[in-house]
Amino acid sequence: MGESIHFSQKNSFVIFLVKIVEGKLNNLWPTHNIVYICVKMSMYELFYRISHWGPIIAMIIINCITFSTLQVTSMWLPFFSSWSAVTCHLLFLFLVGCTLYNFFCAMFIGPGYVPLGWHPENIDECRYLQYCSLCKGYKAPRAHHCRKCKRCVLKMDHHCPWINNCCGHRNHAKFTLFLISAVCGCILSSVLLFMGLYRAFRVNWYFLYGDHQYIVYLTIYQLAFTVFSFGLALGVVLAVGGLFYVQMKQIIKNETSIENWIVIKAVSRPQSENGTFIYPYNLGWWENMKQVFWYPQGNGLTDWPIVQDCNPYTLTIEQLIQKQDKKARKKQYTIVKSYNGSWFPLSKGIRTCLSPPCSDEYRIPLSIGDKVYVTRWRKRWLYGEKCNTSVGSEENDTKGWFPRCCAVEFTTTDGEVTKIAKKLS
Numbered sequence: 122m123g124e125s126i127h128f129s130q131k132n133s134f135v136i137f138l139v140k141i142v143e144g145k146l147n148n149l150w151p152t153h154n155i156v157y158i159c160v161k162m163s164m165y166e167l168f169y170r171i172s173h174w175g176p177i178i179a180m181i182i183i184n185c186i187t188f189s190t191l192q193v194t195s196m197w198l199p200f201f202s203s204w205s206a207v208t209c210h211l212l213f214l215f216l217v218g219c220t221l222y223n224f225f226c227a228m229f230i231g232p233g234y235v236p237l238g239w240h241p242e243n244i245d246e247c248r249y250l251q252y253c254s255l256c257k258g259y260k261a262p263r264a265h266h267c268r269k270c271k272r273c274v275l276k277m278d279h280h281c282p283w284i285n286n287c288c289g290h291r292n293h294a295k296f297t298l299f300l301i302s303a304v305c306g307c308i309l310s311s312v313l314l315f316m317g318l319y320r321a322f323r324v325n326w327y328f329l330y331g332d333h334q335y336i337v338y339l340t341i342y343q344l345a346f347t348v349f350s351f352g353l354a355l356g357v358v359l360a361v362g363g364l365f366y367v368q369m370k371q372i373i374k375n376e377t378s379i380e381n382w383i384v385i386k387a388v389s390r391p392q393s394e395n396g397t398f399i400y401p402y403n404l405g406w407w408e409n410m411k412q413v414f415w416y417p418q419g420n421g422l423t424d425w426p427i428v429q430d431c432n433p434y435t436l437t438i439e440q441l442i443q444k445q446d447k448k449a450r451k452k453q454y455t456i457v458k459s460y461n462g463s464w465f466p467l468s469k470g471i472r473t474c475l476s477p478p479c480s481d482e483y484r485i486p487l488s489i490g491d492k493v494y495v496t497r498w499r500k501r502w503l504y505g506e507k508c509n510t511s512v513g514s515e516e517n518d519t520k521g522w523f524p525r526c527c528a529v530e531f532t533t534t535d536g537e538v539t540k541i542a543k544k545l546s
């Protein structure tokens with residue numbers, strides 16, 4: 122549990138809160154008690170993970186939908202009115218329980234990290250791997266560095282703001298089960314809320330001709346809250362349902378979102394004389410599902426089962442080739458207009474604001490005269506890495522997107538850059 126904790130300096134408020142709870146715990150158990158140690162570690166993990174907008178909003182949404190559904194359903198389908206009512210209520214509560222259980226498991230179990238300073242047992246094999254300068258170690262096959270977790274994550278899929286953690290090797294199953302239980306719960310909730318709202322809007326008809334025992338009578342605030350919750354439930358079905366569909370498609374191929382992108386690039390890359398690229402982890406759909414859902418086997422570092430004609434480093438070698446290709450393609454740009462790293466830089470024009478890159482990758486602040494190696498091009502945005510950044514500077518400050526209008530391709534001299542910058546300002 123302790124290994125998965127990573128605190129940033131910014132979280133001093135969280136640490137302050139934990140200190141208060143720790144003070145209370147000290148009075149309950151002596152500090153060497155294993156229960157104390159476990160509870161204390163969990164407290165850190167709990168406060169750190171929960172004190173973020175993602176889990177807070179997710180909890181609010183789950184609470185709104187659950188409360189509203191139970192309130193309205195108890196009016197037209199009370200718990201003990203029939204066997205179908207009991208089944209309906211229990212099924213809904215079961216789905217809410219599954220959603221919360223898998224949500225917290227995905228959040229607290231975490232994806233698992235590559236140990237700091239890690240290298241394969243056989244040092245010769247290091248040449249097949251990428252080096253992470255932030256974790257001061259090699260990236261294991263399938264691992265990637267997460268800038269938000271500030272660690273290399275085992276079989277990283279993506280960083281999910283809703284669980285304020287990465288989705289990876291250890292929590293992939295829990296995360297996927299969280300998605301499916303949330304979708305099923307919200308489908309049932311949408312149906313129950315729709316029936317309740319229908320009866321609420323036709324309350325006069327039910328009062329005259331229906332069963333008086335099961336009238337849905339809502340005040341204007343209750344009605345507004347129910348309509349809001351119904352909208353939320355439908356939104357979850359569509360958005361989370363879409364995410365679940367994409368996740369399952371990838372799990373069936375034993376790919377993560379990042380590996381999916383690597384495979385697309387590998388297939389479209391002109392193949393060398395070494396032969397065509399074979400994705401090494403696709404063992405057939407049933408085996409692939411087992412890899413994720415029948416508790417992830419192995420240490421998540423180098424012991425991944427692979428298909429014939431591949432070796433444990435087939436994917437990492439492909440990644441190194443793609444990195445070389447990217448390096449060869451990069452172009453140097455000079456910054457002629459400063460940029461503060463804003464996501465909606467109004468001063469750079471409305472069209473720049475309206476066509477942002479569809480990615481939550483960082484935006485890098487830049488000053489006039491900075492040099493940037495650009496590796497990705499969009500019509501109004503560029504992605505690149507600042508050149509000659511000081512040693513020890515955070516990766517977050519050196520790589521990211523910035524508006525295209527702030528840069529010119531490096532064919533000009535420093536004097537000309539100053540002239541262009543003056544003209545633009």
Ligand SMILES: [Zn+2]
Binds near residue numbers: 273
């Ligand atoms: Zn790393």
Ligand SMILES: [Zn+2]
Binds near residue numbers: 269
């Ligand atoms: Zn992460």
